[in-house]
Amino acid sequence: MSDAEIPRAAVRLARRRFLTVTGAATALAFATNLPDRARAAGSGGTLAGDPFTLGVASGDPLPDAVVIWTRLAPLPYEPLGGMPYTAATVEWQVATDERFRHVVRSGKAAARPEFSYSVHVDVRGLQPGRTYWYRFRAAGHLSPAGRTRTxxxxxxxxxxxxxxxxxxxxxxxxxxxxxxxxxxxxxxxxxxxxxxxxxxxxxxxxxxxxxxxxxxxxxxxxxxxxxxxxxxxxxxxxxxxxxxxxxxxxxxxxxxxxxxxxxxxxxxxxxxxxxxxxxxxxxxxxxxxxxxxxxxxxxxxxxxxxxxxxxxxxxxxxxxxxxxxxxxxxxxxxxxxxxxxxxxxxxxxxxxxxxxxxxxxxxxxxxxxxxxxxxxxxxxxxxxxxxxxxxxxxxxxxxxxxxxxxxxxxxxxxxxxxxxxxxxxxxxxxxxxxxxxxxxxxxxxxxxxxxxxxxxxxxxxxxxxxxxxxxxxxxxxxxxxxxxxxxxxxxxxxxxxxxxxxxxxxxxxxxxxxxxxxxxxxxxxxxxxxxxx
Missing domain, CATH: 3.60.21.70 (Alkaline phosphatase D (PhoD))
Structure with missing residues (x-):
């Protein structure tokens, strides 16, 4: 987030406060709010349906970059969105046209259970002041196409x-x-x-x-x-x-x-x-x-x-x-x-x-x-x-x-x-x-x-x-x-x-x-x- 001009001193202060005042309590919160690894992995790894039920989004545009987002949740009202408790690979594309004939950036991202299978891709190397379209693919499912602008x-x-x-x-x-x-x-x-x-x-x-x-x-x-x-x-x-x-x-x-x-x-x-x-x-x-x-x-x-x-x-x-x-x-x-x-x-x-x-x-x-x-x-x-x-x-x-x-x-x-x-x-x-x-x-x-x-x-x-x-x-x-x-x-x-x-x-x-x-x-x-x- 340095391109968006965030002060480094505040990062150090936030980290120090976490470690010295409340780190133990917070660590406990995240240790006890995730499901048991073996039990979750036992679901077999197949998805129960379309994982893109929560849509797509983009944000914080810079002249050469924008964040694109999605979260895998085939069963959004179940713990972890109904996903098996293992990291999932999500492919992404950014194009200059809504039919994706001219893809200018693409890659893969890991959707991890500890972050509820959310994906935050900081797409770099884009042209300033330009409209782009983006989409994701996971487990054979294609997300809706989003429109964004640098x-x-x-x-x-x-x-x-x-x-x-x-x-x-x-x-x-x-x-x-x-x-x-x-x-x-x-x-x-x-x-x-x-x-x-x-x-x-x-x-x-x-x-x-x-x-x-x-x-x-x-x-x-x-x-x-x-x-x-x-x-x-x-x-x-x-x-x-x-x-x-x-x-x-x-x-x-x-x-x-x-x-x-x-x-x-x-x-x-x-x-x-x-x-x-x-x-x-x-x-x-x-x-x-x-x-x-x-x-x-x-x-x-x-x-x-x-x-x-x-x-x-x-x-x-x-x-x-x-x-x-x-x-x-x-x-x-x-x-x-x-x-x-x-x-x-x-x-x-x-x-x-x-x-x-x-x-x-x-x-x-x-x-x-x-x-x-x-x-x-x-x-x-x-x-x-x-x-x-x-x-x-x-x-x-x-x-x-x-x-x-x-x-x-x-x-x-x-x-x-x-x-x-x-x-x-x-x-x-x-x-x-x-x-x-x-x-x-x-x-x-x-x-x-x-x-x-x-x-x-x-x-x-x-x-x-x-x-x-x-x-x-x-x-x-x-x-x-x-x-x-x-x-x-x-x-x-x-x-x-x-x-x-x-x-x-x-x-x-x-x-x-x-x-x-x-x-x-x-x-x-x-x-x-x-x-x-």
Missing amino acids: APAPGAKVDRLTFAVASCQSWPDGYYTAHRHLAAENADAVLFVGDYIYEYGISASGGLRNTAQPVPDQFRTEADTLDRYRLQYALYKSDPDLRAAHQNTPWICTWDDHEVQDNYAGLVSRTNAPIEDFTVRRASAYRAYWEHMPLRTPAPQGPDYLLYRRLTFGRLAEVNVLDTRQYRADQADGDLWKPDNPERNNPARPFAGAQQRRWLLDGMRRSRATWNLLANQVVMSRMDLDASGTATYNMDAWDGYTAEQRSVLDGLAALRARNPVVVTGDVHASYAMDIKRDFADPDSQTIGVELVGTSISSGGNGVEVSANGRNFLDHNPHLKLVDERRGYVLVELTPRELRAHYRAVPYIDRPGAPVATVRSFTVEAGDPGLHRA
């Missing part, structure tokens, strides 16, 4: 880029219709900014999906072990619209909380479980996340994984992928929405952490790209709910960690000429915001913009604007849009301007909803601030 060459003049911003896809909350429309946008990349799965148990009916076939019994309990997280990913990836979105566009992914547990913070669980127990759970969740995402090797080192990274798209854009969950202190004042309080303003409480903060601001300072995007989990701008007449803030967002929030915003103010654009998820609503130097003064300088995308499905059908949404509009003059239906944001970049199209579907409790643009905004390069398009 990043433009370093320093290349780029006339246009399109990114889709998506997040929050609770499977039982409804259908992934938005993903079907997102797949048809033919974006250069999808920025998925968290909550790929939700850890909660799932009813037999599948919640709002009201499935014709009962959801298997093993999904009733909350995901908290390696096997159970793997099952959750398998169920989510069973959705054909999600598979289509992966199959058609490379993804740049980061996590938020539900990939482990709702509102966890560092090694503090929501339920204040013993740290040894939660460390094992986090290690299992991180392992399962890596197994199911198109990410480069190496895999997570126990409970630690260096996820923040930077990808460059010629002279037009850089994407800074943040991780605001792994390094943070526990939320202030017991979490949730609370009035101002001393703990919220305690400068000793980390959020992204000093090392990541330096990496972000130093990298943006060196950037020569016209647009600098921050793929970010939770709302960075100030958001005052104020429903009771007292300023009220979300303790789980940047507002709950004001010292680090102020440090990053001051840094962005100094880098205003770099055109910072924060893209965010988490809140199941579309927000469009000017980032102000002083949020208490609506006339203060605008230093950038924050584009908050709504959920793909979390929260059900949604509404146009709820009572809380109206409160936000009333008490946050920098906020230009609230819409609480499901969808995504399409961000179009040129050297002159950014165009943000907020796309939404009217319902997700049944398939087939159309998509429409709720609102569009423009931002001029060199002049931060949102304008109605």
Whole structure:
């Protein structure tokens, strides 16, 4: 992952923490969550059916490389996907045409049981700024063909880029219709900014999906072990619209909380479980996340994984992928929405952490790209709910960690000429915001913009604007849009301007909803601030 500019000091720190603090507990987790070798090998080595039930994906495009991914799972709701407990050989091809008449790269990869038969091939030697197709073959079965695209060459003049911003896809909350429309946008990349799965148990009916076939019994309990997280990913990836979105566009992914547990913070669980127990759970969740995402090797080192990274798209854009969950202190004042309080303003409480903060601001300072995007989990701008007449803030967002929030915003103010654009998820609503130097003064300088995308499905059908949404509009003059239906944001970049199209579907409790643009905004390069398009 060095090409994506990941700091080596952080790798050493993560490894040292794993070995000295929690290595024994994590090793035990992985020793006890795999099936017995002899018993698994006794299945004979033949596959029970098509191993490509979870589809294909690509991600983290570089100018000369892209990661292609699949996972062998002929029986996805069984342990290890129904595979015999032995390594399997997977062939792969990358071509310049969708019929694979012109194969430019090919090879073999090992799908190993310890990584749930996932395959992560870092395909090198590709041409910059070019569309490719890829596929896999295993045990006589051929996967669907995926479409991907490399990043433009370093320093290349780029006339246009399109990114889709998506997040929050609770499977039982409804259908992934938005993903079907997102797949048809033919974006250069999808920025998925968290909550790929939700850890909660799932009813037999599948919640709002009201499935014709009962959801298997093993999904009733909350995901908290390696096997159970793997099952959750398998169920989510069973959705054909999600598979289509992966199959058609490379993804740049980061996590938020539900990939482990709702509102966890560092090694503090929501339920204040013993740290040894939660460390094992986090290690299992991180392992399962890596197994199911198109990410480069190496895999997570126990409970630690260096996820923040930077990808460059010629002279037009850089994407800074943040991780605001792994390094943070526990939320202030017991979490949730609370009035101002001393703990919220305690400068000793980390959020992204000093090392990541330096990496972000130093990298943006060196950037020569016209647009600098921050793929970010939770709302960075100030958001005052104020429903009771007292300023009220979300303790789980940047507002709950004001010292680090102020440090990053001051840094962005100094880098205003770099055109910072924060893209965010988490809140199941579309927000469009000017980032102000002083949020208490609506006339203060605008230093950038924050584009908050709504959920793909979390929260059900949604509404146009709820009572809380109206409160936000009333008490946050920098906020230009609230819409609480499901969808995504399409961000179009040129050297002159950014165009943000907020796309939404009217319902997700049944398939087939159309998509429409709720609102569009423009931002001029060199002049931060949102304008109605």
